[in-house]
Amino acid sequence: xxxxxxxxxxxxxxxxxxxxxxxxxxxxxxxxxxxxxxxxxxxxxxxxxxxxxxxxxxxxxxxxxxxxxxxxxxxxxxxxxxxxxxxxxxxxxxxxxxxxxxxxxxxxxxxxxxxxxxxxxxxxxxxxxxxxxxxxxxxxxxxxxxxxxxxxxxxxxxxxxxxxxxxxxxxxxxxxxxxxxxxxxxxxxxxxxxxxxxxxxxxxxxxxxxxxxxxx
Amino acid sequence: xxxxxxxxxxxxxxxxxxxxxxxxxxxxxxxxxxxxxxxxxxxxxxxxxxxxxxxxxxxxxxxxxxxxxxxxxxxxxxxxxxxxxxxxxxxxxxxxxxxxxxxxxxxxxxxxxxxxxxxxxxxxxxxxxxxxxxxxxxxxxxxxxxxxxxxxxxxxxxxxxxxxxxxxxxxxxxxxxxxxxxxxxxxxxxxxxxxxxxxxxxxxxxxxxxxxxxxx
DNA sequence: ACCTAAGTCAAGCGACTGATTTAATTGCGG
DNA sequence: CCGCAATTAAATCAGTCGCTTGACTTAGGT
Numbered sequence: 001x002x003x004x005x006x007x008x009x010x011x012x013x014x015x016x017x018x019x020x021x022x023x024x025x026x027x028x029x030x031x032x033x034x035x036x037x038x039x040x041x042x043x044x045x046x047x048x049x050x051x052x053x054x055x056x057x058x059x060x061x062x063x064x065x066x067x068x069x070x071x072x073x074x075x076x077x078x079x080x081x082x083x084x085x086x087x088x089x090x091x092x093x094x095x096x097x098x099x100x101x102x103x104x105x106x107x108x109x110x111x112x113x114x115x116x117x118x119x120x121x122x123x124x125x126x127x128x129x130x131x132x133x134x135x136x137x138x139x140x141x142x143x144x145x146x147x148x149x150x151x152x153x154x155x156x157x158x159x160x161x162x163x164x165x166x167x168x169x170x171x172x173x174x175x176x177x178x179x180x181x182x183x184x185x186x187x188x189x190x191x192x193x194x195x196x197x198x199x200x201x202x203x204x205x206x207x208x209x210x211x212x213x214x215x216x
Numbered sequence: 217x218x219x220x221x222x223x224x225x226x227x228x229x230x231x232x233x234x235x236x237x238x239x240x241x242x243x244x245x246x247x248x249x250x251x252x253x254x255x256x257x258x259x260x261x262x263x264x265x266x267x268x269x270x271x272x273x274x275x276x277x278x279x280x281x282x283x284x285x286x287x288x289x290x291x292x293x294x295x296x297x298x299x300x301x302x303x304x305x306x307x308x309x310x311x312x313x314x315x316x317x318x319x320x321x322x323x324x325x326x327x328x329x330x331x332x333x334x335x336x337x338x339x340x341x342x343x344x345x346x347x348x349x350x351x352x353x354x355x356x357x358x359x360x361x362x363x364x365x366x367x368x369x370x371x372x373x374x375x376x377x378x379x380x381x382x383x384x385x386x387x388x389x390x391x392x393x394x395x396x397x398x399x400x401x402x403x404x405x406x407x408x409x410x411x412x413x414x415x416x417x418x419x420x421x422x423x424x425x426x427x428x429x430x431x432x
Numbered sequence: 433a434c435c436t437a438a439g440t441c442a443a444g445c446g447a448c449t450g451a452t453t454t455a456a457t458t459g460c461g462g
Numbered sequence: 463c464c465g466c467a468a469t470t471a472a473a474t475c476a477g478t479c480g481c482t483t484g485a486c487t488t489a490g491g492t
Binding site: 437444446453 | 481483488
């Protein structure tokens with residue numbers, strides 16, 4: 001599985017170093033508060049232009065970070081998708097939405113930075129589209145959403161998209177807030193990522209099941 | 217009601233000009249992508265240091281914007297708080313949480329920038345605390361939260377705080393997403409801010425009422 | 433063994449940043 | 463009516479930014 005040449009290994013190691021350093025600095029200081037120079041030196045590269053050389057612009061770097069994690073999350077998605085089988089219980093499909101994220105964060109060990117990174121990128125006007133593209137590139141996710149919608153066929157389309165957006169916001173920002181609390185050693189409502197997922201699923205299922213007030 | 221002197225009016229007008237220009241640029245381009253210089257010239261001030269003169273650092277400017285809107289929102293809060301009276305229906309208190317925000321955005325006319333501004337500030341590690349402080353400074357909000365908690369006395373404390381945080385995230389980012397869609401002329405799930413509030417209240421009430429899965 | 437191509441490094445470019453300083457403008461109180 | 467103090471304007475500062483350049487190092491092919 002190792003690279004076919006010593007040189008290629010060196011390169012991918014450098015890229016990985018830059019990627020993780022950038023992710024950490026972005027999460028802790030803010031994406032736009034960190035320059036490519038700082039990232040390069042934090043990654044141990046004497047070259048202050050290493051980021052530009054390997055990735056190009058900052059938007060490209062953000063995309064590379066998102067894609068790296070996106071790949072790992074996608075693997076978990078296909079697994080939970082398989083586990084869910086052909087269930088008709090909405091709760092199972094909400095779990096398929098939530099657990100890939102929380103399990104990925106749990107697998108990263110402690111501390112993590114990705115959730116805070118995602119939250120920032122999702123709210124930044126210049127980077128928002130990047131994250132959206134990378135997320136929509138997941139076939140498993142689209143399948144899960146389809147099955148989720150199938151489990152409540154009589155919900156109006158506008159409410160479906162409205163609550164779908166809410167569920168997305170909830171997952172991203174709840175994870176980011178927990179990650180922030182962990183980083184600051186502040187008390188968290190839940191003891192583990194697994195429990196956090198349970199709380200999220202409870203809340204999102206309740207949200208989806210909520211009766212719709214007729215306009216008037 | 218006007219200022220007591222011509223000069224004082226001039227000054228507060230300049231401050232207001234800077235405030236609105238900054239809010240707009242922050243929402244459209246990102247808080248850290250906009251320099252104080254750009255804000256000054258967008259506000260029609262030949263002085264490229266006008267922002268620094270009137271407000272100080274960028275964090276101070278952010279706080280000033282948050283405080284300006286916070287004051288208006290607080291007025292709506294005390295009104296809806298009065299309207300809710302001594303209701304025991306949780307839905308009324310969730311409405312007290314949601315409507316001040318949506319009604320304020322509706323009152324601002326179109327387009328608005330404050331919701332996107334808030335979403336960014338809330339997710340930025342360096343600015344997050346500022347927004348939190350400004351929000352917690354609202355006595356009406358604290359009262360509403362107390363009444364809301366009182367309407368579901370048998371909910372465990374951890375779940376209470378967990379879902380409280382979720383409701384916060386939901387309100388901020390749902391409004392920001394709608395505002396973004398309006399700015400880009402993208403279809404929105406709801407036709408008005410009033411309907412958006414209805415959808416938010418439906419969802420949040422459903423979330424609060426959701427049964428809590430026992431850990432296991 | 434030598435050459436090519438790719439990766440790394442150090443230096444420097446112009447542009448821009450926040451902050452400070454100086455000068456001109458202007459309403460206000462005496 | 464005039465000096466004062468506050469505000470705006472303009473110029474300037476040192477520092478950092480992204481980006482480009484050219485030299486150096488080294489793996490892989492011939």
